[in-house]
Structures are given as C-alpha cells and as structure tokens.
Amino acid sequence: MPTLRRITVFPIKALAGVTVSEVALTDGGALEHDREYALFDSSDGYVNGKRHKCIHRVAAQFDLSNGSVDLHVDGDPDWRTFALLDEQREIAGFLGERLGLELALQRNASSGYPDDTGAWGPTIISTATLQEVAGWFPGLDIESVRRRFRANLEIDDVPPFWEDHLYGSGDKTVAFDIGNVRFEGVNPCRRCVVPTRDPDTGESYPKFAKILAENRRANLPEWAHADHFANPYRLSVNTRVDPSEADKTLRVGDPVVLT
Numbered sequence: 330m331p332t333l334r335r336i337t338v339f340p341i342k343a344l345a346g347v348t349v350s351e352v353a354l355t356d357g358g359a360l361e362h363d364r365e366y367a368l369f370d371s372s373d374g375y376v377n378g379k380r381h382k383c384i385h386r387v388a389a390q391f392d393l394s395n396g397s398v399d400l401h402v403d404g405d406p407d408w409r410t411f412a413l414l415d416e417q418r419e420i421a422g423f424l425g426e427r428l429g430l431e432l433a434l435q436r437n438a439s440s441g442y443p444d445d446t447g448a449w450g451p452t453i454i455s456t457a458t459l460q461e462v463a464g465w466f467p468g469l470d471i472e473s474v475r476r477r478f479r480a481n482l483e484i485d486d487v488p489p490f491w492e493d494h495l496y497g498s499g500d501k502t503v504a505f506d507i508g509n510v511r512f513e514g515v516n517p518c519r520r521c522v523v524p525t526r527d528p529d530t531g532e533s534y535p536k537f538a539k540i541l542a543e544n545r546r547a548n549l550p551e552w553a554h555a556d557h558f559a560n561p562y563r564l565s566v567n568t569r570v571d572p573s574e575a576d577k578t579l580r581v582g583d584p585v586v587l588t
Contacts, residue, residue: 330584330585330586331455331484331485331486331487331491331584331585331586332484332485332486332582332583332584332585333482333483333484333485333507333508333579333580333581333582333583333584334456334483334484334485334486334581334582335348335456335482335483335485336348336349336350336351336352336360336481336483336579336581337349337479337480337481337482337483338352338360338361338362338363338393338481339363339364339479339481340362340363340364340365340366340391340393340398340413341364341365341366341367341368341389341391341413341434342364342366342367342368342375342441342442343367343368343375343376343377343384344384344387344389345388345389345390345391345528346476346479347362347391347393349393350580350581351578351579351580351581352578352579353576353577353578353579354510354570354574354575354576354577354578354579355438355440355441355575356439356572356575356576357437357439357441357449357572357575358440358449358450358569358570358571358572358574358575359439359440359443359449359450359451359570360441360451360481360579362393363441363451363481364441364442364443365436365437365438365441366413366417366434366435366436366442367434367435367437367442368384368421368432368433368434369433369434369435370430370431370432371430371431375442376430376432377523378521378522378523378526378531379522379523381428381430382526382531383428383429383430383531384428385526385527385528385529385530385531386403386427386428386531387401387402387403387424387428388400388401388402388403388529389401390408391413396412396413396414397410397411397412397413398410398411398413398420400423400424402424402427402428404427405427409423411423414436417434417435417436418434421433421434445567447515447569448515448516448567448568448569449569449570450512450513450567450568450569450570451480451481451482451568451570452479452480452481452482452565452566452567452568453480453481453482453483453484453492453495453514453566453568454478454482454483454484454492454564454565454566455483455484455485455487455488455489455490456471456483456484456485457485457487457488457490457491458489458490458491458492458564458565459471459474459475459483460489461489461490461548462474462541462544462564465540465541465544466534466537466540469534473527473528476528477523477524477525477526477528478520478524478564478565479523480565482507482579484585488550489548489550490548490549490550490553491550492565492566493517493549493550493552493553493554493566494552494587495512495514495566495568495587496514496515496516496517496554496557496566496567497514497554498556498557499554499556502514502515502569503587504587504588505585505586505587506584506585506586506588507579507583507584507585507586508577508578508579508580508583508584509577510570510574510577510578510579511570511571511574511588512568512570513568513569513570513571514566514567514568515566515567515568515569516557516566516567517553517557517558517563517564517565517566517567518563518564518565518566518567519560519562519563520538520541520562520563520564522538524541524564525537525538538562541561541562541564542560542561542562543561545558545561545562545563545564546558546561549561
C-alpha cells in the first residue's frame with residue numbers, strides 16, 4: 330500500500346526545510362509551519378531562488394520546538410540564532426545587510442505563502458521518483474534531488490511517478506486520503522529555475538531543465554495525463570486541502586488511498 334514516508338516543512342519560504350514525523354493542518358489548508366514566513370524585497374516581491382539567486386548563500390537550521398532559527402550567510406564566520414516570532418525585523422536586517430537587499434520578513438500562520446494560490450496544499454512526490462530522477466543526473470544522489478525539488482510529502486512503496494495518479498485531465502482533480510486527511514490533487518508541478526541549481530552554492534547543473542524534460546517525456550507512465558505535459562518540465566503534484574480538514578494530523582506511516 331502507498332505510504333507516507335517523509336514530511337518536510339519549510340518555515341521560511343526559499344530556505345532549508347525541516348523533516349518532521351507528524352504535522353497538523355491549518356485552518357487555511359496548509360501544513361503547520363510550512364512557508365509560514367516569507368522574505369519580501371523593496372518591491373514587495375518574494376525573495377526566493379526565482380527572483381534572487383543570492384538566497385542560496387543563506388543556510389538555515391530550524392528548531393520548531395522553541396520557534397528559533399540559526400542562520401548563516403556564506404562569507405560570515407559564525408551562525409546567528411533568532412526567535413522567529415519576536416525577531417522578524419532583526420532577521421530581515423541581518424539577511425538584508427549581508428545580501429545587499431532591503432528586506433522585510435512577514436508571517437501568515439493560516440495559509441502560509443504558497444507559490445500557487447490556486448493549489449495551496451502540500452506538494453507530493455514519491456521516493457521512487459526521486460531515486461529515478463537522480464539516475465538521470467551523474468553526480469547527484471537522491472538527497473540532492475530531494476533538496477532541489479523541495480516537496481512536502483514523500484510517498485513510498487510505489488513505483489516511480491506513481492504520484493501522477495493524483496490529478497486528472499485538464500482541470501479535473503482527484504480526491505485521495507492520507508490517513509484521515511482528504512486531499513484534492515490538482516496538476517503536475519511546473520518547475521522553475523530553482524531545481525537546476527545546487528541548493529548550497531547556487532551553481533547551475535548544465536542542461537538540467539532539458540535533461541529532466543526529455544527524460545520525463547520518455548518515461549511518462551501510462552496513468553499520467555499527457556495533456557499536462559506539452560511542456561514536460563514538471564515533477565511532483567500540487568494539491569488543495571479544504572479548510573474543513575483543519576486540526577487533523579498527518580503522520581509518517583499513514584496509508585495513501587485513492588478515493
């Protein structure tokens with residue numbers, strides 16, 4: 330049976346993730362703490378890898394039990410510890426000074442800051458998919474690929490690209506349960522420039538997008554809906570979670586059931 334094997338949340342959008350054994354759903358249909366905070370620049374745009382390559386210089390380690398983050402910027406000798414809730418201005422100032430940007434850190438504990446406001450739920454991929462994709466890129470392993478694609482939920486005990494079962498043709502969605510949480514699968518995630526770069530250095534992998542697209546097209550499973558793959562540079566699945574699922578909890582080991 331397909332099983333939830335890994336849960337990762339990203340407390341500050343565009344920074345490193347935290348792997349947890351369980352996570353609650355918020356009243357906005359998000360995973361608790363996922364993209365709860367986001368950095369904004371002087372034009373009120375997200376500070377992420379798509380808009381600001383310098384964000385790769387920032388390393389982060391989160392302690393969700395006490396709401397703190399340790400930050401390090403390439404070129405600094407030391408790490409600095411901040412309280413996420415009480416030191417948002419200090420975090421923005423610390424990072425802005427080192428990255429040469431005017432920054433603000435904002436919080437949305439209800440729905441977070443998803444890339445796709447029409448598919449605001451967690452992104453889903455299978456362990457087998459990550460392993461298969463790693464084989465397309467000499468020099469990369471599954472952990473490197475995992476960090477490049479930044480999916481929230483990882484499904485095991487399934488073949489590669491099993492997650493392509495979780496959306497329909499066109500605008501048709503697919504309902505499925507993980508444990509007692511009802512999801513709506515929306516579409517395969519169209520990827521941006523971020524997966525092409527090393528998460529730590531920002532260095533680009535030559536022809537990454539082309540390699541992924543060509544192999545995705547060549548290995549598209551029979552259960553995938555080809556109308557989504559006119560541009561095959563897609564991987565993982567976008568979802569929605571109804572606010573009625575708030576306060577339910579996902580746990581590693583939960584079964585995944587198509588409904």
